[in-house]
Amino acid sequence: MTLVILSGLLVGILFGFALQRGRFCMNSAIRDSILLKDTTLLKSVGVAVLVSMAGFAIMAMANFIKMNPTPFFWGANLVGSFIFGIGMVLAGGCASGITYRVGEGMTGALSALIGLSAAATLTAMGFLKPIKDALQTSTKIMVGEANPTLANIFGLPPYATALAIAVIVAIIWFILARNNPDEGEVKSNASLSNRIFKKGWGWFATGIVIGLINMLAFYFSSLAGRSYPLAITSGWIGIVKVGMSVPEAKLGWDAWLVIGIIIGALIAALIAGEFKIRWPGWGMIGQTFVGGLLMGFGAVTSGGCNVTHILSGLPQLGIGSLVGAIAIVLGAWLTAYLIFVRPQSA
């Protein structure tokens, strides 16, 4: 019990701190790639995924963790994650993005988070549960007794395959990056403490730190008997259940993680002088709430939000997470096109 609280909360605080300093948000990462032709945050996500992929493989080889890829139910993954992608563009942040921004004082993020928690709980155990169950059970595919991964569908060794993919992608990326140097990065001559606590972090450092935190998360959550890296939505469902006094509901490792994220982001924002209660107007509060509702339904239906599927699922090579990740990107791109790009060109 104590270990659950301490390690979940501690990893959450670290994650929240890094999210706030790195402005790490997968909604921005995915959306900006077509909206602003800005791939800075997307590169950060890529680094975090590669570090996690190599890290998990090494940790699994050393028996520190046991890989736990997400289930593959293609209908639920496609529909749920596509709806999640639509929702996060309306909400102005992914599941981790809206969680950490609450710690910055953003009321729009808080309203999205309330929507996400409500819809996620209703989908996990309320009136939306039959829709989720029907989509999941009718389209579920397994490889023997296991959830399908890029390794087991081809009969390849899981850890070596993950490590090989991570190393090969990193090498190709390094070669491409050397040939096309980044012009946007400005070298800072600020002191180290200023660069950590006052200025926003660069994309590469952010990606590395978040990948390392994801490894810590997998290790400590395994000790707590949960055995999965970072995730967001399940933690919020746990908190709602305790709030509603559902019998035998307790705050688990993932619930302490999301509480820690808000605390960590609050600490980071206060140190950097970036905390401020921000009010975006009632219209935006309504839009982010609806976005949150879609995210909550989508995440539970698909078996995970952006963090579960992209940050934690892709590194474990889960096919469900791969399909989920693609559907999140498509949902986000379509929505960004409809509400931002098309009105501009009209």
Place this chain on the structure above:
Amino acid sequence: MEETLTPTKTLDVCGKICPYPDMDTITTLKKMAKGEVLEVLLDYPLSVERIPRNLKKQGHKLLSVEQIDGPNHRMLIEAHGLK
């Protein structure tokens, strides 16, 4: 001499959520004539970093970014004037 520069127009995007500070700035700049100066007041940390790195692509020129207090910033941008 930025102190004495008088902006042609002021845009206040404080409180707005991602990516409205960026989008409102881009839309406003598009409607401005070449050489006109837009003053943007913003408090969203990601946009304070993201607007400067993307302005060049749209041809506009960042004149200054000034921290007023805490997350509140004032940005001066010279419009490219495509219209």
